[in-house]
Amino acid sequence: xxxxxxxxxxxxxxxxxxxxxxxxxxxxxxxxxxxxxxxxxxxxxxxxxxxxxxxxxxxxxxxxxxxxxxxxxxxxxxxxxxxxxxxxxxxxxxxxxxxxxxxxxxxxxxxxxxxxxxxxxxxxxxxxxxxxxxxxxxxxxxxxxxxxxxxxxxxxxxxxxxxxxxxxxxxxxxxxxxxxxxxxxxxxxxxxxxxxxxxxxxxxxxxxxxxxxxxxxxxxxxxxxxxxxxxxxxxxxxxxxxxxxxxxxxxxxxxxxxxxxxxxxxxxxxxxxxxxxxxxxxxxxxxxxxxxxxxxxxxxxxxxxxxxxxxxxxxxxxxxxxxxxxxxxxxxxxxxxxxxxxxxxxxx
Amino acid sequence: xxxxxxxxxxxxxxxxxxxxxxxxxxxxxxxxxxxxxxxxxxxxxxxxxxxxxxxxxxxxxxxxxxxxxxxxxxxxxxxxxxxxxxxxxxxxxxxxxxxxxxxxxxxxxxxxxxxxxxxxxxxxxxxxxxxxxxxxxxxxxxxxxxxxxxxxxxxxxxxxxxxxxxxxxxxxxxxxxxxxxxxxxxxxxxxxxxxxxxxxxxxxxxxxxxxxxxxxxxxxxxxxxxxxxxxxxxxxxxxxxxxxxxxxxxxxxxxx
Numbered sequence: 001x002x003x004x005x006x007x008x009x010x011x012x013x014x015x016x017x018x019x020x021x022x023x024x025x026x027x028x029x030x031x032x033x034x035x036x037x038x039x040x041x042x043x044x045x046x047x048x049x050x051x052x053x054x055x056x057x058x059x060x061x062x063x064x065x066x067x068x069x070x071x072x073x074x075x076x077x078x079x080x081x082x083x084x085x086x087x088x089x090x091x092x093x094x095x096x097x098x099x100x101x102x103x104x105x106x107x108x109x110x111x112x113x114x115x116x117x118x119x120x121x122x123x124x125x126x127x128x129x130x131x132x133x134x135x136x137x138x139x140x141x142x143x144x145x146x147x148x149x150x151x152x153x154x155x156x157x158x159x160x161x162x163x164x165x166x167x168x169x170x171x172x173x174x175x176x177x178x179x180x181x182x183x184x185x186x187x188x189x190x191x192x193x194x195x196x197x198x199x200x201x202x203x204x205x206x207x208x209x210x211x212x213x214x215x216x217x218x219x220x221x222x223x224x225x226x227x228x229x230x231x232x233x234x235x236x237x238x239x240x241x242x243x244x245x246x247x248x249x250x251x252x253x254x255x256x257x258x259x260x261x262x263x264x265x266x267x268x269x270x271x272x273x274x275x276x277x278x279x280x281x282x283x284x285x286x287x288x289x290x291x292x293x294x295x296x297x298x299x300x301x302x303x304x305x306x307x308x309x310x311x312x313x314x315x316x317x318x319x320x321x322x323x324x325x326x327x328x329x330x331x332x333x334x335x336x337x338x339x340x341x342x343x344x345x346x347x348x
Numbered sequence: 349x350x351x352x353x354x355x356x357x358x359x360x361x362x363x364x365x366x367x368x369x370x371x372x373x374x375x376x377x378x379x380x381x382x383x384x385x386x387x388x389x390x391x392x393x394x395x396x397x398x399x400x401x402x403x404x405x406x407x408x409x410x411x412x413x414x415x416x417x418x419x420x421x422x423x424x425x426x427x428x429x430x431x432x433x434x435x436x437x438x439x440x441x442x443x444x445x446x447x448x449x450x451x452x453x454x455x456x457x458x459x460x461x462x463x464x465x466x467x468x469x470x471x472x473x474x475x476x477x478x479x480x481x482x483x484x485x486x487x488x489x490x491x492x493x494x495x496x497x498x499x500x501x502x503x504x505x506x507x508x509x510x511x512x513x514x515x516x517x518x519x520x521x522x523x524x525x526x527x528x529x530x531x532x533x534x535x536x537x538x539x540x541x542x543x544x545x546x547x548x549x550x551x552x553x554x555x556x557x558x559x560x561x562x563x564x565x566x567x568x569x570x571x572x573x574x575x576x577x578x579x580x581x582x583x584x585x586x587x588x589x590x591x592x593x594x595x596x597x598x599x600x601x602x603x604x
Contacts, residue, residue: 049506069509082507086525095521099512147512 001025003183004151005061008045009054010038017041017207018055023151023183030186030198030215034226038207039187043153046185048072059150070099072151075144079156081136083128089115089139090124096147114142118176134165141176150182157186158193170196191230195219203227221346222269233269234314237348240266245345249290249311256338257287258345265348272305274342275316278335279326288338294328308336368586375583376576383580391558392566393584399474399562400542403481404489407538411489412531416519418490419497430494437487444483445551452479452552476553477560481542489538496530497523533596540592544585 004023010016017038023029031039044050046057048069057065064072075096083092093111098104115124118138128136137157144152157173158166174197177184188194194201195215203211203218203226211223222228228235238247240262247254247268256268282289292314296307303317306328316336318328326334376383383389418430436444452459452470462468470476504526508518524531546564553560555569563585570578 047506047510049509069506070512070514072510074510076507076510078503078507082501082504084504084508084522084526086528095508095513096511099508099514099517143511 003027003060004046004058004185006046006057006065007055008042008057009052010041010045010050011053012041015041015207017045019202019204019207019209021046021185021202023185025183026181027200028177028184028186028198029200029202030188030194031202031204032188032191032194032230033204035189037204039189039204040155041207042204043076043155043185043187046151047074047076047153073147073149074151074153075147075149076153077137077140077144077155077157080160081128081140083131083136083139083143085128088125088127089120089131089135092128092139093143093146096143100147110146111142114146115139118142118172132165133161134169137161137169138172141173145176145180152177152180152182152184154184154186156188156190158188158190173197191219220269220344221267223267223348228269233271234275236268236312238266238268238345240264240345244287247312251311254290254311255287256343257285257340258343259341260345262345262347266345267348268343268345270338270343272315272317273303274339275308275314276337276339277306277316277318277322277326277328278337281335282337288340288343290336292334292336294330294332294334297323297328297330308334310336371579371582371586375579379576380580380583383577384584386577388557388566389577389581389584392561392563392581395474395477395558395561396543396563399477400481400485400539400545402478403485403542404535404539406478406482407486407489407542408531408535411486411534411538412493412524415490415493415497416523419494420502433490434487436484437491441484441545441547441549442551445480445548448476448480448483448548448552452476471552472554472556472560474553474559477549477562480548480552481545484545484548485538485541488541489534492534492537493527493531496527496534499530500526536592536595540589543588 001024002022003025004021006021008017008019008021015038019038019042021029021042031042033039041050045052048067052065055065056063059073083089084095087095090108090111093114094104094107097107097110102110112121112124115121118141120135120138120142123131123135128139131139137160141157158170161169170193177197186194186197198215201211201213201215201218202209203224205224205226211218211227218227219231222231222233222235225235236247238245238256240258242261243257245256245258245266245268247256258268290311292308292310292312294306295309298305298307300317304320304323306316306318308314308316314336326332328334414433418426418433449471450456452462454460454463454469454471459470462470470479500523504522505518508522513521544564545562546568549560549562550565555561555565561569563581567578567581567585570581
């Protein structure tokens, strides 16, 4: 059942957000995109902190786009949580129910119940500055959920945490989101957070949706350079005829064999690990093989990532041993060979 | 150290400190106790404390909303309004007194109406003292509170709005507590200014013992008839100033 049905249009001087957005009950949708793509603008528009210039927002069929923030059934977890510094954790969480007219005692009881649920039952009286980053994040989550919103908005909920806490809070957050009956919109620029927490990704670039789908699907079949970089794939556009794909390289066409047989405009994606490098021209089919020049050499986990220029700019992952064996250095000329079985084509 | 800078610096310090030292040296320490207990001293002190406290309360009631409007809303002519608010800061207080008299005096534009409609006359009354002090002291409060509001992160107010808080609830439960230190500092500053007010008070409210004669007025008058009493009164005001400085030391005295 669709909870959120929105089309957000917000105009700025040199920026225009034009984003259709839906979310079903219990669904977690991640808005993923580079800085300045309009993710936070979209979130602020949904929360009522920024007026819409066009479009609509409907929650359970009810238009809320013209309502002020305080009258929308929407809960927000802000990037740096924005816990009221002068109120205890308990009073922070009780703030929402109090504003809804719940009597003080009942509001405190509800707040205490929620803090118990997020594992902070022993920190009710603490002021925000006495809480750790992870604890503050959980108070913010409890504060947003205690009012029983139909839409939950999370703005980079894990960005302010250190790596270790992040892991722990991410799995806790995943648990709480699973128990939330309404729709959730999560804004992040971290692909890992998006992959782990979301049921569906909406990739936003320059105010527009450029790709949408389940995380695994987006990770396998990127449709823009930004997404390809996020998921660590090389991405090209070309024309397919059967298993053969012709890419328009800088120095004339380059032909590939792909796993899939297709016709017409396609994307071709392959992982850097699917590229093998040779000092001399290898034998075999001339397909999936081109001459390249080494531009960059960087450590990437336990592999070495080699940036190649040539007819197809590409990234290749090789072992440190291979770098030594091949005598690779910036400026080296090499042959790049791609494994056909690891090259995927899909309709553009 | 270059003596061209150190010498004037030492002279400057001496210039600021010596008069106060002189006050302490000339103070009639032996008779201080009985002097402080004299009825006219106590009366002037009581009147000063009451009027400056009432003036501060008036400034809070009117000045905090004024500061909020200046800090949080955008309207054409806001710069002009802020300039108008600060006028009493640079205006000679006696001019303020004259202006108050022209408006609120018996034949003033508002004063005439107050007299005929309510039978209220403000000049030369204790209420007049409060008004004169508030007129001079309010800019201190407004500027201090406006600065605190500008320094406060408005995103907390947005967070409160998403939790269902109305504008008034946000102001009361989020904005006010967050700028409370700024309001307190502004109120203390405002109170101190009201306590020391002389020019506007004597012009608008006159100099009637027990009714409009505040400490500064009493000091000035005593200087002609009873210099020792003037010193005692001055000592009291000096003590109050030092206490205020101590209360605000974290805000001003400590360098960042």
